[in-house]
Amino acid sequence: MNGKSNDSDLRAVKISESTVRRLSIYLRLLQDLEGTGQETASSEDLAERAGTTAAQVRKDLSAFGSFGKRGLGYSVAELLRTLREILGLDHRWKVALVGAGKIGSALFTYRNFQRRGFEIDAVFDTDPVKVGQLWGSSEILDDSLMETELRQRHIDIVVIAVPSDAAQAVADRVVAAGVEAILNFAPVRLRVPASVAVRNVDMVVEMEGLAFALSSR
Amino acid sequence: MNGKSNDSDLRAVKISESTVRRLSIYLRLLQDLEGTGQETASSEDLAERAGTTAAQVRKDLSAFGSFGKRGLGYSVAELLRTLREILGLDHRWKVALVGAGKIGSALFTYRNFQRRGFEIDAVFDTDPVKVGQLWGSSEILDDSLMETELRQRHIDIVVIAVPSDAAQAVADRVVAAGVEAILNFAPVRLRVPASVAVRNVDMVVEMEGLAFALSSR
Incomplete structure (x- = not known):
């Protein structure tokens, strides 16, 4: 389980508009958590913010590789980096x-x-x-x-x-x-x-x- | 073909969220037309404003009774009244x-x-x-x-x-x-x-x- 991936792989994944919206909301929570110094986030935390289920969160994120560690949740820093890359927010x-x-x-x-x-x-x-x-x-x-x-x-x-x-x-x-x-x-x-x-x-x-x-x- | 209808009938029709959005956009065009004194609107006019097809417009509107007259289009005043009623905009x-x-x-x-x-x-x-x-x-x-x-x-x-x-x-x-x-x-x-x-x-x-x-x- 790791968050490594190359740019072209991530971009090649087909994503629906509603998935993009959810990724955008996950990203926002992660940014807030980063601000408070929290290092991990659970799929439940992400689900709550986005008004969806933990299963949906795991499904959304597993499409881009597997970031979560069972019992530990997602690394905030790693998931932030990946989501920014997917959404095209890794530049201005x-x-x-x-x-x-x-x-x-x-x-x-x-x-x-x-x-x-x-x-x-x-x-x-x-x-x-x-x-x-x-x-x-x-x-x-x-x-x-x-x-x-x-x-x-x-x-x-x-x-x-x-x-x-x-x-x-x-x-x-x-x-x-x-x-x-x-x-x-x-x-x-x-x-x-x-x-x-x-x-x-x-x-x-x-x-x-x-x-x-x-x-x- | 007439626009008469009673309130409870209109409200009883099940409408999807995307239909409600289109009705809202049709209403806006009709308000603009009313402002310019234009008395009729075609399904093509409505479709163009809402980014949809004339067939979709006719389908959306026929669910509430049939307001269009072939070759003449929809009466702006009549359709305005009906859409306001459907959308719950007939009061403040x-x-x-x-x-x-x-x-x-x-x-x-x-x-x-x-x-x-x-x-x-x-x-x-x-x-x-x-x-x-x-x-x-x-x-x-x-x-x-x-x-x-x-x-x-x-x-x-x-x-x-x-x-x-x-x-x-x-x-x-x-x-x-x-x-x-x-x-x-x-x-x-x-x-x-x-x-x-x-x-x-x-x-x-x-x-x-x-x-x-x-x-x-």
Whole structure:
């Protein structure tokens, strides 16, 4: 039993979206444990955090080699390293934010992004009042510079936090500039080529799911 | 073909979580169309917005009676009314926000919540500097008042926007106060009784899904 593995092996394992979500949550618990100096974690600890079963945890992790020691649990340091590698968090990702509104601002200062290797390198807005303002050490850039700056800064991921009627046009420009991953906060499903990964964070849809759950009782 | 239906019929239809999400997105397009004065919408329009097929739209909507007229499409007003009823948006929901940080603040001012019938009636925080501050006409209340205020204000839905290590304790108190729906922004899966509906908005998990997509290419 050991956690050794080579990069190409790990990446070759097919993983479902729901597994990726769970790995992401396991990673978070491990980071917390690392912070407190705890050296091992049980599958039960991981299961509790992720709202799943210990059996599911063991199944998820055994796909990448066998990390647990019976009765001892998983080595926090070893599992952290492996999960970071699997999730592609073993290096930093360059992120740009389009839309310097309230949500954009909350994201910009969201420490959990930085802690996980996501650095917001550029912020764009169309509002002449906002353009030129400093957010931390980042100057808010004019929207018209987007394509040039995305390329020059080798941005990996763009976060779209603009109103829904502007979101598709932004996505089209981002894709044309060669970016292949979008985190979309606008309440609309974006149309992009199959080669581009999109994840949506849609707070209103989640709220309405709750309203539906309450009213269908 | 007509949109008449009675409430109990609509509510009796079993709907999957993914269907509820699509209905929520259809509703959004219809609201936009209503704003521009457009009277009909095609299943293709609805499909495009929701990133699905026209056949799926027709299937989703036909489960609640048949609202479309061949060649004319759906009546925007009629379908809006029906979807609001199905989703439980035909009345206002009373919402409380726990955590007056950056994310809480962005949510508080998020117009799309109000437009959809979600009113934030109370805001709680533990920080003595924040307690007593006014957000709009809402005074930020001391965390210790949470249980009492949730009951007195008949809060339907609580939004949890506190750090992950505080989230479970807040959820326990919210549940003990009789609230049955939680929108959770803390990056942790909450443990609640089966009678309580929880939806998670987890931005880091979505970002890591993108990192994984990029790095597994």
